[in-house]
Amino acid sequence: MYPTSGRTRPDRTGRGRGRARGAGVGLAAALGLATLAVPGTAAAASRSIDHATFEWGVNAVWQGAAANGSCNQFVAGIGDGTESTYKTVDGNLHLIKRGLDGSAVTVTADDRCAEMAPGDAAQRGLWVDGTGTTDPDTGATTVQWTGALTVNSYGGAVPWYVKDPKLVTDGDGTGAIYATVGGYTSSLADPTTKTPLPPQIGVRVLDLKDVSISGDDIAATPVYEGVDYYPLNKPDDPDSGRRATSVITDEVKQANPHWGSWPTPFVDFQYRTGLSSYWHSSGLSADPKKPPLPIELGLAGALPATQPLADAPKITAQPVGVAAVTGEDATFSVTATGDDLRYSWQRSPAAAPDWKTVAGAHSSTLTVPTVTAADSDTSYRAVVTNGQRGTYSTGAGLTVGDAKPLAVASGTSATTVFAGNDVTFEAYFTGYPTPKYKPQLSTDEGKTWTDLAGFGDESYHTILGVTEKQNDALLRILADNGRERLAGTPGVLHVLPKPTTPTLVRRPNDQDALPVLDAAKGFSVLALAGGYPAPTPAHYDAVVPAAVWSARGSSYDGTGAVAATEVDGSGFDAGYGYAYVDVAAGALDPSVRYVLATYSTDPADRSLDAAVPLVLSGQEVVASTARVTLSRSSAAFGTALKATVAVTRAGKAAAGKVTVGIGSRRYAATLDKAGRASVALPRTLGVGTYRVSAAYAGNGTTKASSAATTLRIVKATAKARLAITKKPTSHKTGRAAVRVVRTASGPVAPTGTVRVYFVRGGKTASVAVSVRKAALQALTVPKLAKGTWRLYVRYSGSAQYRAIGKTAAGRLTVTR
Structure with missing residues (x-):
């Protein structure tokens, strides 16, 4: 159901006319009922009618997709379910669609199945130029239209039609519409086989109640609710008698207070088509779609001007669920594309889908103020229209609870995989609101973290095809609920070399x-x-x-x-x-x-x-002894170092694998025949003291063992080199180049600041320059007076390299 923001539905004919309302019980009028006179008065002359209109959409069953995947479609004229008989006009019968704003929309073969709203094609058969008479005093009216409307049920598998409808009303507020009906009987098992049914003349198609006429306006309500249907003993034999009990069981009536049926003669006909239970309550899911749609009747109207079918709005970003804190606001939003977009929102309770319009909500964002526990487990959806057509968003849930601090329920476990394999890691948190989760990886012992994905609803993540370079990386899940952010306990990822054999x-x-x-x-x-x-x-x-x-x-x-x-x-x-x-x-x-x-x-x-x-347990396992030694126990930054592990069992060399650890890094190696294995340590170890461990895993005959030693990394030494590339004069500046290099080759070049001094007598000039990546750094030599100047350099040092004090770097003679 689409709200219209209080706009009155436009007149559909250009003339004043009435509109059907609701559904209820009614009285069927007799076909050809004569005009009644009020006793004691002279009967007024009947008024002739030449341009009456009747607009009909049948019911919601035939406005949506069919159960076989096709669409139920209206056809002008008597059709047989094939494309060759599809028309949009037949005599005084015209096909139109109704926009959400009440506008008349052109129907073509290409867009006949297009929905104006989800599940609603809004197809209408419109008869015009109906002729008849009406008694101004009693309201007794008879109108006849010409033309046939076919409904291609199941996309044409079971076509049926209503031809030349006739309206007959009493003066007591009741009436009926009669018509010739016909069509085919078919089987969903073999929809290509159709058997024509003989036409039936004067079948009561609709019973009407609350009929009133005011000028050219007719108001009438189709009857459905509370009407029983007693089927024929033999659907093909009108003389076979009827069942003594209604086909609408007591259980159905108790479960659905709006149960009912279409008029018995029309349902009798539909039983012969095979579309039996689409015309009365049966307890199945389609029951809400079975009551008649409102009808439109007028005594003086015309075919309305139509407009082409517009593109439906498209929702590009759906509302997402919100976990809100008691007493705070909850906000939902939707993003859509299209022209002249109009928004509204609907709310459904937790128990069952029952969407109701939220008053005053007419933007792409909805704010639910000051939520309480009563709002929890409700859902909200957006309704987006362009006047003519519209669509719903998906529903987004709202949960409400008291704020609770985030806490780590369980962190990420250490995981061992082979290189090339996938690995999934996870963590669990408590707290409210429920957080979003982001997976992260660190390759520098947790100093910095790399996002593996954005925040999402899942507290786990899979890395596809891990590599040996990711060995000893840390994995963790970061949680954020908009109020606070908390990192889960990290787990170590152990990556074993990729095996080439099982x-x-x-x-x-x-x-x-x-x-x-x-x-x-x-x-x-x-x-x-x-x-x-x-x-x-x-x-x-x-x-x-x-x-x-x-x-x-x-x-x-x-x-x-x-x-x-x-x-x-x-x-x-x-x-x-x-x-x-x-x-x-x-x-x-x-x-x-x-x-x-x-x-x-x-x-x-x-x-x-x-x-x-x-x-x-209980098996004899020989003890082992592990020992780890370093090529140097203290070394300058960048020095190539090696850790050697030796494992013995009962005085002999052990066999198997060892793992060398330094910080959070792990390096696997296999013992050789002498029970030894060596591992190259990373040259990028920063300045500091490290514990280097060696773990022997053991095997089926040897117990595990371990050992450890200490490694100290100190700052490396460096040298500063200065070259004058253009001598200065007393009137012009010169150029020079400076470079800082380590005394031994290393993985990281010195960085920092170098200051160059120019000294002559009691005068001193200096210039500073930043150095990086061992490259020559150019600097400007200031103007200097004639004479010989002594040159000095000083290096500030860095986290990996020692500083260099003020050191002589040569002489510079200025001659001009």
């Missing part, structure tokens, strides 16, 4: 030792998988004795597996996924070592083989 890794996200499993209890074992073919074929995830796995040879069919699950590979994405097996309590022997393995369903195919050791 690989399983089983370790917790903090890269510590392998978890120990209790064989006496049932458990699920999970391992990160990567390096598999893409798409990944069907295979087995299984727990297998380590000895059996080692001896499997070139063919293996799962013999000896304690627990195995066949998977189809669909859970793998680009060769990445998880191996997962449920193990029953007591299924494993604590004295036997096991592996979690994957292998092909084809015993001869070894391309999917991969395994990772399992450690059971």
Whole structure:
């Protein structure tokens, strides 16, 4: 329903006329009823009618899309549902559409299905030049029109028509419209097959009540509510008698206080078309659309001037839900494109959709003032029109609550993935209003953060295809509810090198030792998988004795597996996924070592083989000793440094992987045959003291171990170089170039300020210049008097480089 902002609907004919109202019970008048005289008075002469009008839209069922995906469409004349019979004029019957502002709109074949409002094509059949008589004293009126209106139900699958309608009214406020009706019966299962129905003459199509005539105006209300329908025992046989009970059940009547039916003769006809229940209440979802639409009647009218169909407004930004604080305002907005746009807003309660217009709301923004708990869970939508056509926005919900500070319920967990895999991270917050969320990443230990997306409704985010450069990055979710902003606890992203062959890794996200499993209890074992073919074929995830796995040879069919699950590979994405097996309590022997393995369903195919050791509680695991040494324990900024890890077990070299950590950074390496591994430390470590840790993850036979040492990074030394490129005189300035370089090669060039001094006797002149990126920096040498000047430079230093005091840099002789 579209509000009209209090504007009176324009006259549609150019002459005064009435308008139908509502729906209710009524009395059917007899066809051809004679004019009545008032007893005791002389009957006045009947008035002739030559230009009566009758405008009809049937009901809302035939104004929207059909259930088969087509549109229900009006046709002028008797149509058979095909394009060849489509017309917009038939005799005195004309097709028009009604704009939201009441304007008459031209109908063409191309836009016949265009909606004037969502779900409403506003199609009308308009009969003009009706002829008849009316009695000015009693109001008894008879008007006959010519021309047929066809409704192509289901896009033409079931066409039916109303031809040559006739209005007959009593002088007691009741009346009816009669017409010849006809059409086809069809089946939705085979809409190409239509069987014509014989026309029926004088069928009562509409019952009318509250009929009144004032001059040329006729007011009349179609009857529907409270009318029962008792169907024929045999729809095709009028003499078969009727059922004793109404087709509208008591349950339907109780559920719908506005239940009703169209006139019995017309519904009888529609039962023969197969469109039976569209004409009376049935308890189905279409019931609200079944009552007759208001009709337009006039005794002296004409075909109105029509205007072309305008483009409907388009909504480009929908209103979004609002979480408001009790006592504050809530604001909704909508953005639309089109000409002459007009706005209104509607509100619906929480219980069920029941949209009501918000008084005084006529802009693209709606403010709900001083909200309370009673406003919570309501919805609002915008109505955007251009006068002729309109559209609704989607509904936007309003929640109301007391303000509560944001708090982190759970932060982002540390995550381990293979390079090339996707990773999803999340965090949860409490507080009100409910915040929006932004995912962020840091590669400098949390000093700065990069936004991975804008604020949105989801508190999780997926990074597609992580890289090794993102190893040890921090991930977090930032929450903002418009009142405050809070960052979630970050989690470390561990990125393992991209495997080239099937690989399983089983370790917790903090890269510590392998978890120990209790064989006496049932458990699920999970391992990160990567390096598999893409798409990944069907295979087995299984727990297998380590000895059996080692001896499997070139063919293996799962013999000896304690627990195995066949998977189809669909859970793998680009060769990445998880191996997962449920193990029953007591299924494993604590004295036997096991592996979690994957292998092909084809015993001869070894391309999917991969395994990772399992450690059971009670098994003997040899202790290990880790030791970490540095190539230098104290070094200047930018120095190339190396950390070496050595791991032994029972006095012999251990095997497996180690992780070197410095700050939040982690570097993985594999022990060589001597049980050693070296890792190059980043040369960009800033000045300060660092803890360098080494963690050995252990394996199925060796316990994990760790060690740590301290690294001190000090400022590096630098040199300043000065060159006079153009000597000054006592009358002209000169030019010089200065550069600051570190004494040893480094990753970052010195920056800062260099000041150059010119000294002669008791006179001193100086010039300062900023240096960056080890480039030559030009400077202007001031005018100097004749003589020999001593040159000095001084460097201010930076966060990575020591300052240089005032240092001699040569002499300059000025001769002119």
